[in-house]
Amino acid sequence: MKKKFLIWILAAGCAFSVTGCGNNGAAQPIAQSAEQEEPAPESSSSNPQTSSDSEQNLENNPEYIALMEKIRRSKAGVPDENGNYTIGTYGSLHSASITLLPDQAFDISATNYLITKNPDAEDTDYTQVQYSFAEDVSKEEIESSATDDTQYQEERYSDVEISSVQTMDVNGMSVSWVKHSYTYSYFTQYTQYYAWTEADEHTIFLVRIEICGDAGLDAGDNLLTQAFQGVSIK
DSSP: OOEEEEEEEETTTEEEEEEOTTOTTOOOTTOEEEEESSOOOOOOSSOHHHHHHHHHHHTTOHHHHHHHHHHHHHHTTOOOTTSOEEEEOSSSSOEEEEOOOTTOEEEEEOSSEEEEEOTTOBTTBEEEEEEEEEESOOHHHHHHHHTOOGGGOSTTEEEEEEOOOEEEEETTEEEEEEEEEEEETTTEEEEEEEEEEEEETTEEEEEEEEEESGGGGGOOTHHHHHHHHTEEEO
16 A cells, blocks of 8 residues: 655755655645655755765764664664664764654654654544654754744635744753644644754754644643653754
């Protein structure tokens, strides 16, 4: 069966993907959809050659080799000895060790992103979490994309609410976040959280949580806190 992936194109061209999870056309802010037989291309830079050169410069670094082995295992759905999954960047040694939320299970992973979902998800009742790194992009660009409301102008979206940018300190990280909520096609409720923190001046770590169904209205912002409490960024 063909699996649908949504390729997010963020500002400077960095890309990561999320599975469709029965979204069937529902809004995907700062996103561009594409259908593929295989997982999304692992591209995180507007200049693929630059990323390739950066990896070549690191390939003899023991720390990089060890990191790539952890990422390789995570891509295969195999957690480490602590039950965590690892993603990283292309042009540096940034990485994130991720503990899944209690009701989430591994779905798909690549070098710079990990997607989880609740195992018993239905098309109109699910929770999905995406962790990813975006390189060569600024906080301002991420914020501009995350607060954009132009995707909700069509008639099938109603009761649209987008919060202002909020901040919180979690697990030693300064996290910014925005909450979207809306009704799609008159009856399906969506709640989406977009959150980000800096790994360095040009590298952003992002968490996106999408909740489909009535439960999303009462999910509570503590989901983001729990997600970041399970993340260790280097």
